[in-house]
Amino acid sequence: DIVMTQTPLSSPVALGQPASISCRSSQSLVHSDGNTYLSWLHQRPGQPPRVLIYKISNRFSGVPDRFSGSGAGTDFTLKISRVEAEDVGVYYCMQATQFPRSFGQGTKLEI
């Protein structure tokens, strides 16, 4: 099974400042079809998660462009260029390259 490890687990950040979250997988996430199925999700308190980024760097519909994803193979990063108040919550990376699907432990973003 692929283990997803996020760092940091908690990230205090000031409004307007950048933030960065790392995610490392225990195996390469490159699928046999050539795609890398690494996505980033955001969950606000009391809400279901919502997808921000899919296939490493593609922003989902309606996601602000202050969110960006990068990486390859086993190392990936989510960056927020300027944190806004609505960005608080927990961020998860997730792999859909292999079964079972797996998530990182979550990174709590605090203002």
Place this chain on the structure above:
Amino acid sequence: EVQLVESGGDLVQPGGSLRLSCAASGFTFSSYWMHWVRQAPGKGLVWVSLINSDGSSAYYADSVKGRFTISRDNAKNMLYLQMNSLRADDTAFYFCARAESGSYSSWGQGTLVTVSS
């Protein structure tokens, strides 16, 4: 508008059974793979199961294999999770989610399953 609405969560004794439902609307349900993901209160996300678009294939996390069964009724736009031999560590919010582009493009609000005597 895409909507996923879970139901069926309840308090159940260890060893008991429960069936969760997820009503889908606003999209062509039969075209999408669907998943169940759970989250224990205050904890992280854990993948549970998925079913392909026509219901012919299903996959399960090792922790639920042999106890849980995922199914769907495309004529009714419904997704199900039959949960048997429930254990305390199955206590969680259960979300249904629509799979798209290697992620989950839509989620329900979740339904709470509590396993306790």
